[in-house]
Amino acid sequence: MSDLTLDAPARGFTLGQYLTCLRGIMWREALRFVHQRERFVSALVRPLVWLFIFAAGFRQILGVSIIPPYETYVLYEVYVTPGLIAMIQLFNGMQSSLSMVYDREMGNMRMLLVSPFPRWFLLVSKLLASTTVSILQVAAFMIVAWLWGVDLPPWSFLTALPALVLCGLMLGALGMLLSSLIKQLENFAGVMNFVIFPMFFASSALYPLWLVQQSSPVVYFICRLNPFTYAVELIRFSLYGKLDFLSLAVVASAATVFTIAAILAYDPARGLLVRRGGGAP
């Protein structure tokens, strides 16, 4: 962090300087991640609780129909794994938004925002950093899931990597956008209630959408509008080395829209920060 505030050239940075800045931001995120061991543990425990307990209860319920990308019947634990991977990224995206609110309240964000680098670059760097952290969490989760006996193709982590990057960016950008709207740290509970839970439950993470459609066409429609559904499906297909073009299109465009919106929201000239009057001076 220190090396990017030390020398601040006037205009036009070299690529090396950009990389230094990126490294600084990523390093800080990594340090934060490593130091907050509870955060790592909770990021791992949360999906594992679902996998070990929830999936155990539902084990026999699924396996009645074959849906792509599956070629045959799968156990519920296999079905729910991509959903839980996406959940890790969702929570991580929200958590990094929480950390931005915290930074703003504590005044740490000033350090970031006074940097001479363009605002969009700082925010994108921050996004990349939080995405990297989420992928590390996913890797840890997949190892435990594999030890638990969840049957995934051997190269699934590698084939899923591009999808994980894209989904991490989308959910991180969403979190960043939200963080510009949240005035105080206490309001984060609201994010839990109004963003994480609806997004997670109204998606194909826990149950296939044809099951949802059978019981309620309205909920099915909501699930279809939820970008998180497409994140889950993109990850699900990519785990099997397949590509779902619709999901890719939705996730990529949602990631772009959220990122642009977050950059606009953090723009000091017209941003929501000013209007809200809180946070970074």
Added chain:
Amino acid sequence: MNVLMRRRFIPVMAGEGPPSTPFAGRDKGVDGAPARTMTMMRQCVCLTAFMVFASLALPQPARALTAYVTNERDNTVSVVDLDEMKTVKTIDVGQRPRGITLTADGKSILVCASDDDTIQVIDRATLQITGELPSGADPETFALGQGGDRLFVSNENDQMVTVIDVPSRKVVAKIPTGVEPEGMAVSPDGKTIVNTSETTNMAHFIDYETRKVVATVLVDPRPRIAQFKHDGSELWVSSELGGTVSVIDPVAHVVKNKIHFEVQGLRDKAIQPVGIRFTKDDSLAFVALGPANRVAVIDAKTGTVQKYLLVGQRVWQMAFTPDEKYLLTTNGLSNDISVIDVAALKVVKSIQVGRLPWGVVVSPQ
């Protein structure tokens, strides 16, 4: 195929070998004519060899593995292409088709049309029904024995086993057994026929020569399928209601081991063993567990269950491909067959067939 290829190949090779040695010196000599003749001869021989080889080798990849599945409720047989992994044709057959097998020459398919009280013969090349075998009433399953000349049929409602001479299509014997005969097995040496009876809960050992029941072994309720190991050392009988597989010593006629199943999260009643298959080396056994929707993989030497593979609903019968790369299972309630990769012990695909698939057989090539 391999043996055939080698047999034809050897004379050609031999023909090429000896003459070339005496002329070897001249080949390099000043005189060009004999050398050229030799070269031509050699080319001819090589070409012939190549053509013989090619004619044998080429058609092979083009010939796909085909599976035939009886659909009990649809009164059809589904023809499944195992390269494309999909159903390519459906043949109308008699009512309630259940047991299915191929004749020894691989040219015909035999299907038990239970409610039509007959066994239909389907030509594999044309997929037309070409004839019938006099099975007696309500044939459920059968087993081929005596080099494919004899077909042993269980008549579910008659308490009989009907023995049919396949070439002449005539009944040669009817042997009374227990109530509701079900599974049929022939020992590898052809001397013993085994029939299970659903209601008597017994495996009946029948001597082929005398056509008499020589021993009965009590097993758990509702025995379904009897299957000999390839070396004839053991007979396994699955008990649908008992939820067990009895391992029987076919010489002493005693149950020497009982295999129990336990699928995490399933009630015991849902575990109903039916189909049994052994790999050719008798190292692994696969047991279809009916409504448990699982196939149990068993170490056939010790009788310990190694793994349960999730397949479709109410898995019933199974068949290996000839190379034992895949094992196919019929899943009655989900109307499909599942394909198990035998080496990886993984279910790789489920293929839609007709309603209530019962039995399956795979073409020899």
